[in-house]
Amino acid sequence: MLSQLMVLFGFFSLVLVAVYWVNRAVVLFDRLIADGHSAGVFLEFTALSLPSVIALVLPMASFAAAVYVTNRLMGDSELTVVQATGYSPWRLARPVFFFGVIVALMLSALTHFLVPASVAQLKEREVEISGSVSARLLREGAFLHPGPGVTFFIRDITPEGELRDVFLSDRRQDDREVTYTAERAYVVQGDSGPRLVMISGLAQTLRIETGALSTTLFQDFTYDISTLIVQNQNLNLRPRHLATWDLITRPQEMAAFVDVPIARINEELHSRFQNALLGLVAALIGFSTLLTGSFSRFGVGRQIVVAIFLLVVVKLVESAVTDPSRNNPMLWPLVYLPSVVGLAIVGIVLHLAARPFRQPRHASVTEASA
Structure with missing residues (x-):
């Protein structure tokens, strides 16, 4: 099951990255080529923006992979056979958990290293070409x-x-x-x-x-003509341009460097850890929600809709805690609330899948009398 999840995860990642990359590439092409820059500059800018795009789509790819694999296993009655041998939903969720951990590690490498380095380099190149x-x-x-x-x-x-x-x-x-x-x-x-x-x-x-x-x-x-070429010497650095190690070891200095409150530095630092956890949460929500359904010729469309709704709830919680965590440095634990809510939803759904609703008592009495 883990191998199937990884294969489908790679497929959905490529598709989603291609879609997002094309949208950004069109905007960059209009802006750079219209200003007279070469195709090499366009390719460089698109390459530097690619890590941010990948970090954005990986949680969605993990959710799509978990839903697709679970739906296929249920359609082939493989999960039904495995459950009949005594495997509980908690035991079945183990490979999905390991899959989510792998996705979280990938996201950690992106959010802590590749994305800050790429966006900082992109900002420097924008300043350099502004005076061309x-x-x-x-x-x-x-x-x-x-x-x-x-x-x-x-x-x-x-x-x-x-x-x-x-x-x-x-x-x-x-x-x-x-x-x-x-x-x-x-x-x-x-x-x-x-x-x-x-x-x-x-x-x-x-x-x-x-x-x-x-x-x-x-x-x-x-x-x-030097007065006509006004080069932007102000980098206008933001917290997302800073390295994670600097945010951990020198938060006050980094806050003064980019001229933002310390609460904004705390929110940026913990958001990078939180974004990595979303890959794990999204995969578990997709798997556990579909597990509550039973085999049906009509598929598990209702469970898929519910899974998407639960994922939207997690994103709404994320949006709700952004402003408070950015305004108060003591409220940085709120950054992790979306993952906590998501894992709580997973626990509740797996509990329902392990203990399905019993038939009404009067139905049981009728069957016994018959």
């Missing part, structure tokens, strides 16, 4: 707006890096508008930032108050 000149300006055949009041256009870019037919409109000053046009231009790196060197062009200055237009022909003109 080639991504923000060097796009041919499109009117770009790299900053408020600035419009930039390039008709063509040669393989040697020469810009052909350049148009630059600067409307950042209230009293005038300046428009530059040039046959050729080059982007060079200066001491204080990138520069746009325009050759054989025209500068037109329009005074807003008087409406006077002045034109200037130039052979070469250097324009500072």
